[in-house]
Amino acid sequence: MSHMTEKISDTDVLVVVDIQNDFCPGGALAVPRGDEVVPIINALAQRFDNVVLTQDWHPRDHLSFASSHAGKKPYDTISVSYGSQVLWPDHCVQDTPGAAFHRSLHIPHAGLVIRKGMHRSIDSYSTFYENDRKTPTGLLGYLRERGLSRVFLAGLAFDFCVRFSAEDARREGFAVFVVEDACRGIDVEGSMATTRRSFADLQIPYVSARDLT
């Protein structure tokens, strides 16, 4: 993995992925040590003029919940209209405490909160396109209209929502950087290794929060 120093400019954007209670220790779908990134991201965000926060935001009977499928358990995989789908514990249900941002997340100048996973029958890992790979969240339009050209990604989980967001941003022509120390992963069936291979294939670089000035 490569580390480099990058100077942040006013056409860069920090996308803070899913820093929600359910993805932190004690939450319904906790990413191990997920809360450790909160102070790192708070400090990092102060160096960016442009910050977007994302929020996983599911209806109560969402297709990605094992509880929505008779006889299925969390982490089983099922086949759905758009391919295979991992089933998760119920998490980030709209307007519940689990869906709220971690109480210590403090980025008052964030310009946009983008919510994803609201369609009952489509999950959404990427903050750009839902898992059918066709339904846009609107983030792409926002970044383009604002003239933002480099996307820095931080948050949870490294090997799902950060991964798919980074891949989509790259495919849409943005320069993409993953702030590695500001992410934590969950590692379901080798997903950490798959993510690292994908980032290598797509030449998506890692940076460290302390190297962003």
Ligand SMILES: [Zn+2]
């Ligand atoms: Zn979700």
